[in-house]
Amino acid sequence: MSHRIVPIAILFLAVPVSALCARPSADEERTVRGKNAREWLAMMQKDPAAEHRRAAVIALGIIGPKAQGVVLGIMSALKDPDANVRATAAQTLGEMGSEANDAVNSLAQILQADKAPRVRETAAAALGRIGASAKAAVPELTASFKDKEAGVRSASAEAIGRLGPDALAAQSGLVGLLRDPDRLVRSHAASALGRLGPAAGAAAPDLAAILIKDSQPEVRRSAAEALGHLGAETESALSALGGALKDKDADVRRVVIIALTNLGTKAKSLLPRFGEALKDQDKFVRTQALRALGNLGKDAQPAVPAMAQCLSDQAVEVRLAAAEELGHLGPVATAALQALKEAVKNDSRNVVRDAAAEAVKKVQGPI
Numbered sequence: 530m531s532h533r534i535v536p537i538a539i540l541f542l543a544v545p546v547s548a549l550c551a552r553p554s555a556d557e558e559r560t561v562r563g564k565n566a567r568e569w570l571a572m573m574q575k576d577p578a579a580e581h582r583r584a585a586v587i588a589l590g591i592i593g594p595k596a597q598g599v600v601l602g603i604m605s606a607l608k609d610p611d612a613n614v615r616a617t618a619a620q621t622l623g624e625m626g627s628e629a630n631d632a633v634n635s636l637a638q639i640l641q642a643d644k645a646p647r648v649r650e651t652a653a654a655a656l657g658r659i660g661a662s663a664k665a666a667v668p669e670l671t672a673s674f675k676d677k678e679a680g681v682r683s684a685s686a687e688a689i690g691r692l693g694p695d696a697l698a699a700q701s702g703l704v705g706l707l708r709d710p711d712r713l714v715r716s717h718a719a720s721a722l723g724r725l726g727p728a729a730g731a732a733a734p735d736l737a738a739i740l741i742k743d744s745q746p747e748v749r750r751s752a753a754e755a756l757g758h759l760g761a762e763t764e765s766a767l768s769a770l771g772g773a774l775k776d777k778d779a780d781v782r783r784v785v786i787i788a789l790t791n792l793g794t795k796a797k798s799l800l801p802r803f804g805e806a807l808k809d810q811d812k813f814v815r816t817q818a819l820r821a822l823g824n825l826g827k828d829a830q831p832a833v834p835a836m837a838q839c840l841s842d843q844a845v846e847v848r849l850a851a852a853e854e855l856g857h858l859g860p861v862a863t864a865a866l867q868a869l870k871e872a873v874k875n876d877s878r879n880v881v882r883d884a885a886a887e888a889v890k891k892v893q894g895p896i
Contacts, residue, residue: 559596561591561592562588566592566598566599567598570599572585573585573586573605574602579614582609583617586617586621587621590624590625593625600622600628600629600631600632603621603629603632604618604622607636607639607652612645612647612648615643615645616648619636619639620654622655623651623656623658623659624655626659629659630659632659633659633662634665636656636666637669637670638669639652640653640666640669640670640685641672641673646678647680649676649678650680650684653670653684653687653688657687657689661695667695670688670689671698671702673685674686679710679711679714682706682709682711683711683714686706687720689721690717690721693725693726694725696721696725697725700722703722703732704718704735707719707722707735707736707738712748713747715743716745716747717751719736719739719748719751719752719754720751723736723757723758723759724755726758727759730760732759733756734763734765736769737752737763737766737770740769741772741773746776746781750780750784753770753773754784756769756770757784757788757792760795767792767795770785770796774786774802774805779811779813782806782811786806786818786821789803790820790821794826794828797825800822800829800831800832803825803832806818807832807835807836807839813846815847815850816844816847816850819836819839819847823853823854823857823858827858829858833858833862833864834864836862836865837855837865837868839851840852840865840869840876841868845878845881848881849880849884852872852884852885852887853884853888855869855888856887856889863893865892866892869889869892870885
């Protein structure tokens with residue numbers, strides 16, 4: 530079961546009040562509860578109580594990485610005998626982002642070696658948050674795709690996604706995770722593949738397969754979004770996206786139509802599917818289908834009558850999109866002129882009437 534990484538601010542609730550309350554001193558050396566970085570470092574290294582050492586790590590995180598010795602000190606806490614202290618240290622380093630670059634190797638090591646699943650999971654998440662310099666840990670993150678704990682596999686996949694194209698070497702491992710028994714792992718793996726960019730285009734058939742077959746809506750959403758990011762224009766990818774416009778989950782259909790809109794004219798073979806989407810029960814899908822058709826240019830001409838019907842839609846967003854996209858098509862949308870003129874006269878919203886009037890000008894010329 531995946532552990533949710535809790536923001537350090539929330540962890541304050543579990544820390545003794547005496548260890549909290551940050552304030553800057555007059556000489557600009559930041560303190561927490563009257564203690565400076567040196568004093569908190571001493572507590573973190575020497576106090577026999579794990580709860581106090583953990584509080585010291587949190588306090589050092591508040592003081593921040595610019596204070597001398599803070600990053601190195603928190604890195605040393607990655608070897609603390611208490612798992613809660615180690616996990617808090619890893620999380621704190623991750624929240625420091627690129628300012629914790631020096632911790633990448635240490636985090637990669639505990640990702641591989643720590644016995645506590647929560648610590649490994651938090652280390653993976655931290656590597657993703659640190660950013661570009663964490664690309665040195667791609668081998669360790671990829672190796673963690675085989676971790677026995679789903680939370681670690683999920684966090685590792687998500688971290689790879691945060692690294693983007695710098696983590697392209699993890700592509701085959703991510704494809705393997707698309708078959709993981711845990712839905713969050715599959716979802717994060719699909720999302721990460723999309724964030725690798727067009728260079729990961731070879732993964733499109735695998736993403737298309739789970740878009741069609743996976744039982745979990747969140748996994749299908751991630752797969753659809755990834756296909757959009759990859760610029761997938763293969764027959765299998767387009768076929769899967771087109772079929773998913775009838776997915777029973779509205780959120781999946783929303784992501785699919787956005788992906789297809791982003792593909793522009795590459796998706797022109799799905800023109801009939803766009804026409805069907807104009808009748809979707811979800812107004813966002815209908816609106817975005819109009820945008821997708823507008824992106825097709827002259828290839829959208831067969832769908833103009835269906836687009837014109839949307840000028841009578843109950844949702845103002847849909848009517849506005851119809852007017853704007855018909856105008857965008859210009860003379861290609863001649864078949865919609867009468868419906869546009871009626872919208873100019875009769876629509877209840879000024880914004881739609883104005884858009885329809887502008888569309889008439891583009892399609893025919895001034896009224």
